[in-house]
Every structure is written in C-alpha cells, then in structure tokens.
Amino acid sequence: PATSMEELVSLCKRRGFIFQGSEIYGGLQGFYDYGPLGVELKNNIKAAWWRTNVYERDDMEGLDASIIMHRLVLRHSGHEATFSDPMVDNRKTKKRYRLDHLVKDQKADVQARVAEGMGENVENFPALVAALVKQPARASGALIAAGVRDPFSGEVGDWTEPKPFNMMFKTTIGPTADEDSYGYLRPETAQGIFTNFKNVVDSTSRRLPFGIAQIGKAFRNEITPRNFIFRVRELEQMEIEFFCAPGTDEEWHQHWLDARLAWWEAQGVPREKIQILDVPKEDLAHYSKRTYDLMYDYPTLGHEEIEGIANRSDYDLGSHTKAQGELGLVAKVDENTDSIAKLTIPHPETNKPVVPFVIEPSAGVDRAMLAVLSEAFTKETLENGSERIVLKLRPHLAPIKVAVIPLARNREEITAVARAIKADLQKLGLGRVLYEDSGNIGKAYRRHDEVGTPYCVTVDFDTVGKGEDASLTDTVTVRDRDTLAQERVKISELAGWIQGRLR
Template identity: 90%
Template sequence: PAQTMEELVSLCKRRGFIFQGSEIYGGLQGFYDYGPLGVELKNNIKQAWWRTNVYERDDMEGLDASIIMHRMVLRHSGHEATFSDPMVDNRKTKKRYRLDHLVKDQKPAVQQAVAEAMGESLENFAALVAAMVKNPARASEALIAGGVRDAFSGEVGDWTEPKPFNMMFKTTIGPTADEDSYGYLRPETAQGIFTNFKNVVDSTSRRLPFGIAQIGKAFRNEITPRNFIFRVRELEQMEIEFFCAPGTDEDWHEHWLQARLAWWAAQGVPREKIQILDVPKEDLAHYSKRTYDLMYDYPTLGYEEIEGIANRSDYDLGSHTKAQGELGIQARVEENLDSVAKLTIPHPDTNKPVVPFVIEPSAGVDRAMLAVLSEAYTKETLENGSERIVLKLKPHLAPIKVAVIPLARNREEIVSVAKSVKADLQKLGLGRILFEDSGNIGKAYRRHDEVGTPFCVTVDFDTVGKGEDEALVDTVTVRDRDTLAQERVKISDLAAYLTSRLK
C-alpha cells in the first residue's frame, strides 16, 4: 500500500488519473477533474457497486434522480436547519476555518490548552468540539488563550465565536427575480430516493423489505476542503436506502454492515484496514438512530470515514409525508404542510399502511477511489535490483484491461496485426483495451505497471513470420503485471485466455 498521500497525488497527476479543477485559471479549491484513467477507474468502482447491490440482489431497484432539488425537499429533510459545520473566523487574517479541523491541526500542547480552557478532556475530541459549539463565547476565549495559530499565516490568531455555517449550495432557478425561485444542489443523493419512494413502489409493486440504490453527485460547500479528493465540494456518492418494517431495522443494520465490509474486501480494501466506529449518541446526525462509520486507514491521514451505515429510522419518510398525525411515526419530525403524498407501504404482517424504517449504507466514490488506489499501490524491487511502482488493482477495477503493443511502430505488418488483435479483444466487453504505440517496449511496460494494466500483449517479428522461429507465427507475448511472467499465446486462443484471467 501507499505510505504517503503525496506519492498517490503524484502518481495520479503524472499518469492522468486526477487533476485539479479549473487548473489553468489557478485551480478551484475542493474541485477535481478525473482524467483518462481516473474516469475508467471511477466507472469501474461504480459498476462493481451497482453489480453487487442491484444486479446480484433480488430486493433492490435503481434510480437516478436530479441534482437540483426543490427547496422544500431540503427544508423538510432537516438540511436547511441542521446541515452545518461550526466555523470560526480569524479577525486578523480574515480566514475562516472549520472549528474541529482548526483545533486538530494545532500542536498537542495547544490542543491541550484549549481543552483545559473549556474544562474538557482531549481524549473525547467530539465532546470538546460539542462544548465549544454550545458555549461560543467561551470557545472564542479558549482559542485565543490557548494560542491557536492561523494555518495561513502561522501567527497566533484572534478568533471569533464559532457559528454554524450551512454547507448547501443554493442556486437560482429560471429567469425570474422572485425571492422564492431558488433550489439547492443536493448535499446527499438520499433525498432523491425519499422523494421518489412512492413512484418506485407504485411502478414496481415492491413490498417490504426492499431498497433503492443510486449513484450520483452531491455538493457540500465544505469550509476547509483538503486532503486531495478525501474532502471535496463536489463529490459522488453510492447510496442505498433500504426500507424495512419497524422492529426489523436493527437486524437489517447488521446485515448491511457485513455486506458492505465484504464488498470493500472484494475491491481490494481488506477487512483489517477498516475499523468500525459505533458512532456515540452525541455525534449522531439529526436523522440517525444508530450509525456505523467504516473508518479506513488512509495514508498520511490515518483512520477516516470511507462509508457511513446509518439507521435513519422513519425520520425521512416521516418528515416528507403528508398526514403525519395519522401514521404512528416514531422519529421526532417537524410538521409538514407542504407535501402532497402519503409515504406509506403495507406492513408485511398486518397489511396496514406503515412508514417504513430505513437503513442507509452511504459510500463516497472519491474516498473509495483513494482507498482502492492506496491499497493497490506497490513499490517493488525486482531481481535485477531495479525498482518499479505497480498498481495491483483487482482486474475488474483496472482502467485498462489489456495494452496491445506493436514491437516496431514503423513496420506495417506488425502494426496492422496489433490493431486487429486490439479490435477483436475490444469486442469481448472486458472494458478498455488500449492500442499502445507510444515509446519503446520497456517504457510501455513501466507505464502499464504504474496504471495497473493486468496484461500487456506484444506483437513482434515472430508473430508475423519475420522472425527466427516458425513455430511462433500467429502467437503473441502476454506479460502478466503481477508475476512479470511472459507467455507465448496463440492469437486464436487470446480471447479465452484473457477472458478467464480478467474475471
């Protein structure tokens, strides 16, 4: 695995996985663009997730809802009121920071001083931050007394009281200047699932339990985007809302925890690199009855959340439904006089309408990509003493499945065989097959090791009958990324050979 975030950032830029957004104008913080290889890897991760969670189950439907949503959706979801992080300003530099990030980035002695000034212990960092949010005046004093430094200037800062900063992006809709003609870019894909609950049930005749899966962009105006693609303002999520009868929710929560750990392992992110955090009550999101955060051991960052698996109870459908009073909703929900739909489904035992409970496994595509890349990243010393970097990606995730290389770029007969081998392999539906004629063979191998191409196929003089060995006509060399073994394979056997190894 990668030892530092830096080596991943450097590989991603060098080989074309990930670029800074709007780079030619100086870049835009918190936005990244996925390059030629990044888009393939990302698509493969999303496909793997969809295959496991939609195709291989019999209790799931898919959805692709729109990104911009009615402001009422985000009002009744609770996001207008609560989707915020605590922010503090430095009066001197005018820089803004997310309170918990600011404190965490200080030297241990400074952190200790802040905790002491708050009368809290550093052991429970979340409780310290909660106390600072609750008592902003004292928090401001503690930051100043503790000597908290500004990350920008390095000087001891003059800190304001923390106040909540709502992270939703708001946008005007249509040409009117009307105050109410605005919507939000969704901060999570989940809301599109809840607002379509009735549509999906009515059009598919689903009964409990069943789920709706969605992959798509979400937007959060993070106060301090950082750590490469770990914390961005435009992100992508892979989310499931799994609907079940009240009382069965805790069992389904355990089911999804295990199912999700197994999926991560199948993507090359092993169980032992993930810690399960049973989120303490005081840290739970406004909708949650209980949440397991899967914490992956990221290089440089250490254990950070890669996926949250929340028991959202009947909070969401209960908040978005009309006729709330008649439905026996268990969660504490705000009154809704705007919704026109009753979001119920027959209870499997009684057939009476019920607002189902929801289990939500929610994973970030960008954080998945970072973890997959980090696990695959390998530095090896070869027998001849030279070093190589190789991405040992699972074949189903590799951006390029096979590179077909003509040994001599200027020999028409070799190039044309290589092109036809490429075209035939492409038809197998394995993913991207690359015709690779840039540079010499050694460089090509090195490049394909670094981007995780499982096989290189080389067409040479022997293939086209211009070599020494008659027996090698119509055969090619297949080089294995991991073992470096080179095998001579008949062109006519190539499809079967590669198909079985790329599964």
C-alpha cells in the first residue's frame, strides 16, 4: 500500500489518473478532473458497485435522478436549515476555515488551551467543537487566547465568532431572476431517491423490503477542501436507500454493514484497514437512529470516513410526505404543506399503509478511488536490484486490461498481427485493450506496471515466423503484471486464456 498521499498524487498526475480542475487558469480549489486512466478506474469502481448492489440482488432498483432540484426538496429534507458547517474567519488574513478542521490542525497544547477556555475536556474532540459552536461569543476569545494559528500564515489569528455556513450550491433557473426562481445542486444523491419513491413503487410493484440505488454527482461548497480528492466540492456518491418495515430496521442495518464490508474487501480494500465507528448518540445527525461510519486508514490522513451506513428511521419519507399527521411517524419531522404525494407502502404483514424505515449505505466514489489506489500501490525491489512501482489493482478495476505491444513498430507484418489481436480482445467486452507502440518494450512494461495493466501481450518476430524458433509461429508472449512471469500462448487460444484470468 501507499505510505504517503504525495506518492499517490504524483503517480495520478504523471500517469493521467487525476488532474487539478481548470489547471491552465491556475486551478480551482476542490475540483478535480479524471484523466484517461482515471475515468476508466472510476467507471470500473461504479460498475462493480452497481453489479453487486443492483444486478446480483433481487430486492433493488436503479435510478438516475436530476442534479438540480426544486428548492422545496432541500427545504423539507432539512438541508436548508441544517446542512452547514461552522466556520471562523481570521480578521488578519481574511482567510476562512472550518472550525473543526482548524482546531484539529493545532498542536495538542493549543487544543488543550482552547478546551480550557471553553471549560471542556479535550479528550473528547467532538464535544469541544460542539461547545465552540454553542457558545460562539466565548469561542472567539478562547481561540485567540489559546494562540490558535492560521494554517495559511502560520501566525496566531484574530478569530471571529463561529458561524454556520450552508454548503449547498444555489443556482438560478430560467431567464427571470425573481425571488423563487432558484434551485439547488443536490448535496447528496439521496433526495432524488426519496422524491421518486412513489414513482418507483408504482412502476415496479415493489413491496417491502426493497432498495433504490443511485450513482451520481453531488455538490458541497466545502469551506476547506483539501487532501487531494478526499474532500472536494464536486463529488460523486454511490448511495442506496433500503426501505423496510419498522422493527426490521436494526437487522437490515447489520445486513448492510456486513454486505458493504464484503464489497470493499472484493475491491482490494481489506477488512483490517477499515475501522467501524459506531457513532456515539450525541454526535448523530438529528434524523439518525444509529450510524456506522466506515473509517479507512488513508495514507498520511489516517482513519477517515469512506462510507456512512445510517439508520434514518422514517425521517426522510416522513418529511417529504403529505398528510404527516395521519401516518404515525416515529421521527420528529417539520410540517410539510407543500408535498402532493403520500409516501406510504403497504406493511408486509398488516397491509396497512406505512412510512417505511430507511437504511442508507452512502459511499463516495472519489474516496473509494483514493482507497483502491492506495491499497494497490506497491513498491518492489526486483531480483536484479532495480525498483518498480506496480499498481496491484484487482483485474476488474484495472483501467487497461491488456496492452498489445508490437516488438517493432515499423514492421508491417508484426503491427498488423498486433492490431488484429487488439481488435479481437477488445470484442470480449472486458474493458479497455490498448494497442501500445509508444516506446521500447522495457518502458512499456514499466508504464503498464505503474497503471496496473494485468497483462501485456507482445508480438515479435517469432510470432510471424521470422524468428529463430519456428515452433513459436502464431504464438505471443504474455507477461503477468504481478509475477512478471512470461508465457508463450497460441494466438488462437489467447482470448480464452485472458478471459479465464480476468474474470
């Protein structure tokens, strides 16, 4: 695995996985572009998630909802009021920080002095942040007195009171910019699932329990985007809302915890690199009955959230439904007089309409990519003493499945065979197969090790009957990324050989 974020960032740029967004104009913070290999890896991760969670189950439907949503969706979801992070400004540098990030970045003794100033126990970081938020007037003084430094200038800041900062991106819709003609870029994909609950139930005749899965972009105006693609402003999520009868929710919550850990393992992110955080009651979001955060051990960052698996009770559908008063909701919801739909489904036992409970496994594609890359990253010393970097990606995730390399790029008899092999392998539908004639063979091998190509197929003079050994005619060399073993395979058997190993 990678030992630092820097070595991943450098590999990603060098080999074309990830670039800074708008780079030729100086870059835009919190936005990244996925390059030729990044787009393949990302698509492969999403396809693996979809396969496991939609195709291989019989209790799931897919969805692709729009990104811009009605302002009332985000009002009744609770996002207008509560989707905010506390921020503080430094009056000296005019820089703005997320309060918890700022305090976390300070030295332990500074943190202790902040806690002292607030009269809180520093052992419990969330409690300290909560205290700072709850007593903003006192917080400003405590941060200054404790000598909290501005990470930008390195000097002690002149800190303002913490204020909530709503992270939703707003945009105007249509040609007239009147008061109500705005919508939001969704801050999570989940809301599109809740607003389509009735459409999906009516069009598929689903009964409880069942889920709706969605992959797509979400947007969060993070105060301090940082740590490469770990915290970005335009992100992608893979989310499931699994609807079940009240009373069966705890069992399903456990089911999804186990299922999701197994999926991560199958992507090469081992169980022992993920800590399960059973989020303490006092830190739970207001809608959550219980939440497990999966904390992956990222290089340089340490354990940070890669996926959240929440039991959201009947809060979401209860918030978006009409006739709330008649439905016996368990969650405390705000009044909704705007919705035109009753979001109920027959109870599997009584057949009476019920607002189901929801289990939500919500994973970030960008954070998945970082974890998958980090686990695959391997530095090896070879027998001859040289060092190589190799991405030991699971074959189903590899951006390029096979590279077909003609040993001489200006010999028509060799390139024609190589091109024909490429075209044949491409037809197998395994993903990208690359015709590779860009350099010498050693360089090609090194590049494909670094981008995780499982197999390199080389066409040489023996292949076309012009080498030393006539028995090698119509065979190619296949090189294995991990073992470095080279095997001679008949062209007629190559497709089956590759297919058997890439499954």
